[in-house]
Amino acid sequence: MSNAHMTEPRTTGRRLIDLVPHIVLIVGVLIFAFPIYVTLIGSTWDAATIGRGSLPMTPGAEAWTNYSQAWSESHGERASYTPVRLMLMNSLIMALSIAVGKIAISILSAYAVAFFRFPLRMVFFWMIFITLMLPVEVRIIPTYKVVADLGMIDSYAGLAIPLIASATATLLFRQFFLTIPDELVEAAKIDGAGPLRFFFDILLPLSKTNIAALFVILFIYGWNQYLWPLLVTNSADMETIVIGITKMIGTGEAANDWNLIMATTVMAMLPPVAVVVFMQRWFIKGLVDSEK
């Protein structure tokens, strides 16, 4: 930038122009952050205070009671629930199985499609590709039928397995594998690495940032699943946290334990936030650069 430009005195008009984006951003943050703030505050007051419809904007004194009650007890003052402890465990198992399963399956199928010549290779590739057009919602009835016939209703397997196949992740890995130079593959061949060794010694370490980025996305995808867990779980012991919250709110006819709902919601947010925070460095690296 030229010096003349740098030293040019800033007019009021310019300052205003600089201010506008800031204001827009601040307003945006407030819109997103305010409901979370209300939830946090709500989880620290008793049910009666919230029920009156005039929630104070400052923290109350009931935090410990609310959180411990939601965490471990199966009933509030007005209704009975599944304890958060159990629901978090269910959600965690489901989200982890989905994320790990999706990555494992898609990295292997991408490996096959990208590196091996076999009959009908492109047919299989297109079959994977076409499943992108068939999200869970579209195939939910037949999938339910299959899972029910296999006796997997109310099981972790039933929750996770139908969601594990992933065309998106397969395509992402395939694209990444195609950027790996042929000569690297050939060098490994000459060094004596067979297909499995090449996969574990070279491909997997090179893919780790991609794996990390996908893990974050897929974990949150799994965590937020609603429709499928709703169908496939009947017993309260198998409820996931997203289902649990919805059930707590009820139909509007029964009275709600708003204090417990708020506490449950806050706890439901924590694992995805933790995953993002802990894996942020890798996540961004995976999205932005590729170390080759």
Place this chain on the structure above:
Amino acid sequence: MATVEIKNVRKSYGPVEAIKGIDIAIQDGEFLVLLGPSGCGKSTLLRMVAGLESITGGQVVIGGRVVNDLEPKDRDIAMVFQNYALYPHMSVFDNMAYGLKIRGVDKAEIESRVAKAAEILELGRFLTRRPSQLSGGQRQRVAMGRAIVREPAAFLFDEPLSNLDAKLRTQMRIEIKRLQDRLGITSLYVTHDQVEAMTLADRVLVMNHGVAEQIGTPLEVYQRPASLFVAGFIGSPPMNVLDAVIDPSGQGVMMPGGALLPLARPRPSDANRPVKLGIRPEHLAINEDGLDTSPVLVELVEALGADTVVYGRLPDGEPLLIRMSGLPSCKEGDRLAVAPQPGALHLFDTATGRRLED
């Protein structure tokens, strides 16, 4: 250490024949350079020896063993690639050690071999670094280290210096030459750079369109090119090629302008035969002994310091390159009387382009 024999090796991609039967036996410890323009099949031939490309016909024999159906890892060869092909996530040490680890060589042995290779290649300080932290020349040295530690029967080099800048290329060329002299491992080296070929090779295999045009020592290839292609490809600036006719007595060749150049050995049997006459620019000199030659019009003079290249034109319009040592003694627009040094004429058949032996 071993011999490598290539016996009538062919390669077809569908109906297209890329390699049309190459035969050569490479001696133990010999440095063979495969030289040719892009697309001549030299890399394909090397990759067939490596086992990275299937062999359509013929045999590749390494150390007395037919390796046609063996995997690359079982052929006892090591290869150095143009883009180095180092494992980006491994340290320099691990890059060199990887092939040995897979082969189950014990740890102490691996460490001593890598240490030895690192010493030869002056990589000792870099063993813990990643390839991305090294310069191009250092990376290429690591790639060579990876080949050396394997102690293979043969080294295969696929244009290893093409990604380096000119200065580094010269330096690495000398290093490769020294290394091969020291280790005495049979080597096949693919390049399109004639300087690399001339300086490194014990023998050069000049390829064009999947055919071996000539196999010989660098000086044979330069002094007695077997075909017009070789004559044009080796030497810089390239050889002048003119249409000429053997004179009726067979004692000399008639230039288009009528000048008569004496032949070192008369060819009475070829009297009146039209030929292609090749004269290297460096074998032309300003005529001082009064021979009857055509005056050359000087169009451009390139002074390179040690040499001067003159772009001239013969009276009939044919271009003629002349390379003289030292500073220019003529300028644009001059007319020079030039004549070839005695015995520096190359005659080629007009139809086949093959050399007419003298």
